[in-house]
Amino acid sequence: MTIKLMNLHGSPYLGIFCSVTDDVALIPEFVEAKEEKKIGEALGVETIPLRLADSHLLGVLARGVGKKFVLANCVNEDEVQFLNDAGIETLVLDQTSAIGNLLTLNKEAGIISPVIGMREREMIEAFLEKKLYPMRVAKSD
Numbered sequence: 001m002t003i004k005l006m007n008l009h010g011s012p013y014l015g016i017f018c019s020v021t022d023d024v025a026l027i028p029e030f031v032e033a034k035e036e037k038k039i040g041e042a043l044g045v046e047t048i049p050l051r052l053a054d055s056h057l058l059g060v061l062a063r064g065v066g067k068k069f070v071l072a073n074c075v076n077e078d079e080v081q082f083l084n085d086a087g088i089e090t091l092v093l094d095q096t097s098a099i100g101n102l103l104t105l106n107k108e109a110g111i112i113s114p115v116i117g118m119r120e121r122e123m124i125e126a127f128l129e130k131k132l133y134p135m136r137v138a139k140s141d
Contacts, residue, residue: 006035009056019062019069019100022107024048024088026069028056048086052079060100064088065107070124072097091127093120102141105130113141 008017008031018039019026025039029049040047052061053074061072068089071080074097080090093099095117102113105128112121112132125132 006038008035015059016057017059019058019064020045021064021066021069023067024064026050026052026058026062026064026083028058030056048083048088050079050082058100060098063100063103063105065105065110065128065130068128070099070103070127072099089127091123093123096120103132109133111135111137115141 006014008014008028011017017028020043022045024046025043025048027036027039027047027049029051031039031049036047036049052058053072053076055061061075062069064070067087069083071090071092073093073095075092080092083090096102102116103124104111108130110128110130110132112124112134114134114136116134121132121134
């Protein structure tokens with residue numbers, strides 16, 4: 001396993017700025033070309049630079065598996081269209097903003113915060129074709 005050290009926007013917390021699956025990494029548009037290449041090569045994925053909700057906090061606003069991403073309710077239609085044009089399937093939530101903090105996934109299933117309502121949870125399960133288990137982690141929603 002190779003470990004690469006880097007900062008984005010002066011922060012070592014890449015998970016705030018990026019949302020990554022086995023296929024694609026959504027990265028902030030401010031990332032320089034050499035950093036984008038380093039991320040793509042280190043992870044072995046396609047990189048897509050963009051903003052969501054006019055923000056660089058992609059890890060907070062998107063969570064995905066494969067080439068499917070669940071997006072926060074605050075993203076705009078141009079951003080969704082950009083992702084769709086890049087071959088990314090999207091589901092924009094009605095009520096939830098920080099979905100990246102409330103959902104984690106792997107190829108088999110996912111853990112979702114119990115604060116997400118049943119209706120949205122069922123929408124996400126149907127879209128991702130994954131069973132989601134509501135639970136708290138480390139006593140946190």
